[in-house]
Amino acid sequence: MRRGSVWFGLLALLLSLFFTVSLWAAPQQQQTDDVVERIAQIKSRTPTVTDHFRQDEGRWNLESDADMARFYQASTLHVNIFAPQTVGWSVAEITAGDFYLEVDAFHVGGPLDNEYGVLFRYVDAENFYRFGASHDGYYSLQMMADGEWVDLVEWTESEPLNTGEGAGNTLGVWAEGDQITILLNGEALATVTDSTFSTGRIALMAGTFDDGGVEIAFDDLFLWALSAPSPPEPTAEDTATPTPTSAPSTVGDSGTFDPEAIAERLAAIRMTVPVVSDDFRRDEDLWPTTSDEYVAYSYVRRTYRITVKTPNWLGFAFNRDSEEQPLSSFLAEVDVAQVAGPLDAEYGLIFHHKDSDNFFLYAVSGAGTYSLWKKVDGNWTALINWTDTEALDISEEATNSLALLVEGEQITLLVNDIVVAQYTEEAPFTGAVGLMAGTFDEPGVEIAFDNFNLWPVAAAESEPEPTPALIATPEPVDVSARLAEIRSDAPTFSDDFRRNDGTWSTVTDDHAVLAYVGRTYQVTVNSTNWLSWSFPELAHGEMVADLLAEVDVERMAGPANGEYGLLFRYVDQENFYLFAISGLQTYSLWKKV
Incomplete structure (x- = not known):
């Protein structure tokens, strides 16, 4: 049923204003073809903004109150509206005038008679455009000007919409000059002409009608600026690594260590239950499987693959169960094999990943070298530059086992259970642990990962937390x-x-x-x-x-x-x-x- 009055951002809807708006509510085939062609041209470029919502990087407003909650969960941004007749949104630090935007939205819970979508050219809470859809099959385009509403496209039933519980849809907005086109799942729905707002911020919204409790999850937002294209913001999938473009070089050793003590420590940790253990036998939706012109992530023959298609590019991936759990001290292990590509490509483990400008990197190469790097505020530092090691098997189709033990400030690197280096470095941040592969001058490296295990550990210098005394398990009693x-x-x-x-x-x-x-x-x-x-x-x-x-x-x-x-x-x-x-x-x- 469409659609009674609604409170938007806790403002009562008043009577509509009368605006002169040009509307093509049902685009003709030629108009549709033109839209599809233009958007394909736009999407052939690198997006200006990419957000996979892997973690909070300070871009989106996450303030919550008694009526609504905004939060990150399982690599998505959630907007949860508790009260009926309420709409709420999360505003991003993204400003755009002329642009094309896409974002995926999924029904998580609550009534299907809901609304969710995109606010754009957002000036303030009383001035913006809104493209909304519902999980019972409707869409609309509205504008709020000086706190009052006008319908640009009234609520209209739509076949392209996926409906029902758990349904997901891709919303698209193409705003250029005074022309606004709205799309669902790649199909153009309507085009209007309105010049009230020329620029503003982006927001993601959800709303309720008679029943409260709707929760919407957003994922995979891409925005292409049209007026002044700029390089893409760095993301977890497409960050160029300013490491040497020549073959890896070597430096001296990084100190002394006690291999026997380390082996005992590893054995003790391995006796505990890992928080993540994956043999990649099947895709259980725990790792990304996306692909673009730069990097592809996939499951192939019971392994997880990262294929980097672009020179001087770094791709990395995180397990969904662990990426939201920062670990300061841990043991991570994974088997790696180079399937294709240049021997001086790099691959291994990324850790302490706070965001795309702040993380640590343990990498090896097919040329028989290893290295340890950190990136802080976008600036790279070689903690251990590329160093030769006989521990790596560099024969064709060889598999090597990498291990990374981090306990407080101490970082231990292992190859095939052989300690190759230890380094002491105080991390200014903590974060997720994941898999990575990268290229230098030559593209086309493909790395296969298998048997990934991750254990959290107490830092060696810390006192263990007190635990209850062990009590013998009582005999079962029939109750x-x-x-x-x-x-x-x-x-x-x-x-x-x-x-x-x-x-x-x-x-x-x-x-x-x-x-x-x-x-x-x-x-x-x-x-x-x-x-x-x-x-x-x-x-x-x-x-x-x-x-x-x-x-x-x-x-x-x-x-x-x-x-x-x-x-x-x-x-x-x-x-x-x-x-x-x-x-x-x-x-x-x-x-x-």
């Missing part, structure tokens, strides 16, 4: 009869979370988001080493000693070693019991006194 007896009575409290009736908290802050999503109650923890909980309003404050509590749980996103479960006999935040499980198939019982 089925007691459970059946208890379940035969009506529960004191029951909730299937079908709607937000005020029973549970929906507070959002910098650390956690508590929200109703898709007939579930979700707790999203955004900070590391953080515990968040919620009590039903009906039971809060009641002291219950003996009880049976049951709940269905599902981990939607984030690291597998995150914990979730039930808090009970809660006195205050310093005194309670905790029954927790993890995505690593482990469980625990704790008390805090």
Whole structure:
């Protein structure tokens, strides 16, 4: 049903203004062909802005309140609107006048009678254009001028729209001069002529109508500036590496180390459960599989491949379960093989990745050399320049095992379990660990990765955190009869979370988001080493000693070693019991006194 009044950014919709607007609501075939041809020309260039939303780099507004939340999750930007009749958006530090933009948007939860889309030429909260769509099959184009709305294209049903729960669509906006064309999944929907706003910022939006709780995820935003093309912003997929363009050179050694002590340390770490372990037997949507004119990421013959097609280019990839979990100390291991391309190409592990201008790099080459680099604020420094090592097998189709042990300031590099170097360097930042491949003068390198494992470790110089004394696991006790007896009575409290009736908290802050999503109650923890909980309003404050509590749980996103479960006999935040499980198939019982 289309469509009653809506509160946009908590402003009441007033009566529409009358503007003189030229509209081609249903472009003729020739007009459509012209649009497709023009956009293909634009997209043949490198985008001015690329954002895969891998992590917060300060570009998008993430402030949240009681009505909405904005946050990064699983390499997407989410806008979650809790209240009905509300629209909210996240504004980016991206300004564009004439441009073409594409962004993918997905339904995560909430009603299908929703809206989501792009704000553009955004001057302020009362002056902008808005291209919106819904998951029940409609689109529209509106303008807000001085706080009042005008429909440029009224809500219109659309066949190109993918609809229903979980559906995703690619939204396109081509704004050039006073002409604005809107597209869905590559198909032109309408073209209007309006000159009210000539430039402004970009924002991503979501909105509700009669029912609240809609959550939209955005991914893979590309923007091409038309008025003054500029080089692309560096991204995780297309960052040129200002390393030497000649064959790798050598330098002296980087110090002394104790191989036996390192081997013992590695053995101890390997006995623990890794947070990421992947043999790449199948694509489980944990690594990117995108491709462009610079880099291709793919699964081939039970390996993960990075193919760099451009000279002096660096491509890297992160596992979705680990990229949002910065690690200061860790052990990472991976098998690598050069499938094709020049021998002086580089490949290995990227770590402490904060953003595309701040990370560390451990690389080897097919010429039998290794190196260690850091990039800080866009400036490269060779910690260990290209150095020969006999530990690398440089025969044709050889596979080498790389290991990287980082404990505090100490960085240890290994090839085929042989320590080749240690280096002491205080990292000014921490970040994700991933796989990388790069080229120098010659393009076309293809690297196969296999058996990637990542363990978090406590820094060697740190005191271990106290843990509870081990207690023998009790013998199993058959409690089925007691459970059946208890379940035969009506529960004191029951909730299937079908709607937000005020029973549970929906507070959002910098650390956690508590929200109703898709007939579930979700707790999203955004900070590391953080515990968040919620009590039903009906039971809060009641002291219950003996009880049976049951709940269905599902981990939607984030690291597998995150914990979730039930808090009970809660006195205050310093005194309670905790029954927790993890995505690593482990469980625990704790008390805090």
